Amino acid sequence: MDRLKGIEVVIVVAEEGGFAPAAKRLGMSPPAVTRTVLALEEHLGIRLFRRTTRVVRLTESGERYIAGGRRVLDELAEAEASASGAHKGLKGQVAVTAPGMFGRLFVAPIALDFLALHPDISLRTLFVDRITDLVEEGLDVAVRIGHLPDSSLVATQVGLMRQVVCASPSYLASHGVPRAPNDLEGMEGIDFSFSAPQRHWAFRSSGRSRAVRPRSRLSVNSAEVAVAAAVAGRGVARLLAYQVEAEVRAGRLEIVLADFEPPPLPVHVLHVEGRHAAARVRAFVGMMVERLRSEDWLS
Structure with a gap:
């Protein structure tokens, strides 16, 4: 069995959502596509797809398999291009993740500039306020704010981020x-x-850590909502410096208790290396590191 061909077939079936449309795109017969997938599943000892009469969907194992499969095909294409002397520019996809607000404010502009520089690159973003698994979710690069657990990821620190307490001038005037x-x-x-x-x-006070519990009637899982609530005078918020920087500069929020702030959190750019990262990933990481290190809000 040609396992590289099997990877390609599985990816196309997943993208097309069915065996018949995948067969048409691949120039194969539907039975040949089905046989290829079944042979690969037998070889791996797992089910790659959930099949019903109406839909074909990847299993969790299938999701992990095609994430790794895409990397294999991309690295093979890059190696072939380099060996043949046809490597004239970066090609392929880069997938990047970051916290939601951070991604929209800072990663997205860098990503758009990277696309403008490299016309044969495609880019996928996942800006969410949760820790993502780069390998399982098919991601190449991540920005993380906070202390990192031990992992096989390659991490480059780009700065430090303050944790600040802030409130609106009207709230502070009344309270x-x-x-x-x-x-x-x-x-x-x-x-x-x-x-x-x-x-x-x-x-942090007198070199020691201490914890305080404010009264709370509002709990949110979105930085934008927390910022809006603080601006509206709904209370005191604890946020990261970049999340309130624009509102502080505009005078809609004021930072308080700066002398008691805990140590700032490290900000890292991480990427999956494996034996060696693809050239496009290295180039994207290099641009991210350079641009983020130039930001004024990072110390």
Whole structure:
């Protein structure tokens, strides 16, 4: 069995959503496509697709298989182009993920500039406020804010990000400006977390860490909603500096308790290397690192 051909067939079936349209695109007969998929499933010992009379969908194992399969085909194409002397520019797809607001504000402009420089590159973005698995979700590059667990990913630190407490001028005028973390206990806090409300806010005082729990009537899982709520005077918010930078500059929010902020969080650009990263991924990572390191809000 030609396993490279099998990878190609599985990818096309997944993209077309069926065996018949995949056969048409591949120039094969539908029975030949079916036999190829069945032979590959038998070889792997897994089911790649869920089949019904109406739809064909990838299983979880199938999702992982085509994510790796795409990388194999891309690396093979790049190796062949280099060996034949036809490698005149970067080709293929780069898939990047980042936190939602960060991705829209900072990664997207870099990605668009990268596309303009490399006309044979395609790019896929996934901007979500959750930790993604690069391998399982078929991603090449990620931006992460926070301390990293040990992993096989290659990480390049591009800066540090402050965690700030802020509120609107009107809220501070009516409730007072907090002078110490304990003052927050009498104020309304806007809880914001990627996965669950952060009931306690950590601060640093006299070299030691301390936690404070503001009262809260509002918990959100979107940075934009937390920022909007703070601007509307709904309470005090704990956010990352880049998320409130525009509102602070415009005077709609004020940062408080700056002297008690915890240590800033590291910001990394990560990528899947394997034996060696594709040239297009290395080029994209290089551009991301250079551009992010030039941002004023990163220390």
